[in-house]
Amino acid sequence: EPEVTQTPSHQVTQMGQEVILRCVPISNHLYFYWYRQILGQKVEFLVSFYNNEISEKSEIFDDQFSVERPDGSNFTLKIRSTKLEDSAMYFCASSSRGQSYEQYFGPGTRLTVT
C-alpha cells in the first residue's frame, strides 16, 4: 500500500539554526500539507500546497517558514531560524482530491530545538 514517508524521524537543532524537513507524498497525489503537533495537543494546520504553489497557510506559518517541491517527488518544509517553541512533531500529508477529502499522513519528524 502506498504511503507518505518523512525524513528524518528526529531532528535536534540549536535555536537560530535552519532546518529542512523532507517528505515524499504518495505518488499520484496532487495536494500536499504540513501540520504540526505539540506534544499532547491537537494537530494544527500549517500550509497546503497545490499546483506548485501555496493554496492556504495558517497564522503559524510566518516568514520563517517556507515550502518547496524541488522535484517530482519531494515536498519540503524549511524553518529559517528555529525557536524553542518550534519544537513539535511535524506531519506531512497528501491527498488526491483536496482538503475536503481523506488525507494520508506520514510518520512525522520530531523536531527538538535546544
Add this chain to the structure above:
Amino acid sequence: GQQVMQIPQYQHVQEGEDFTTYCNSSTTLSNIQWYKQRPGGHPVFLIQLVKSGEVKKQKRLTFQFGEAKKNSSLHITATQTTDVGTYFCAGPNTGFQKLVFGTGTRLLVSP
C-alpha cells in the same frame, strides 16, 4: 476563527465497555472526517461523513453527523485494547481550504 472542540478530553474504560466522543464545530461543516492516532503514531483516516444526519458504521464503530452539520459523534461498542489512541474529528473551514482538527479525545482501555 473556526473552532472544533471535542469532549471528553480523556476517557479510561474497561475492555468491553462502550465509548463515545463528541465533536462540536463553531461553524457549519461541509463534511466531517475522523482520524485515529495511536500513541507515538500519526493520524490515520477512519471515515468521512458528508450528509446531514448521516450515520456510518465500521464494525464496532458508529459515526454520526448532526442534522445542522455542526456536530458529530463516534461511538465504539465493546471496546478492545486495540482501540487505544486519540480520536480526532476534523472539518474543512468555510473556505474549503484548510482542515481544522478537533481537540481530540484520548481513549485508554484496560484489559
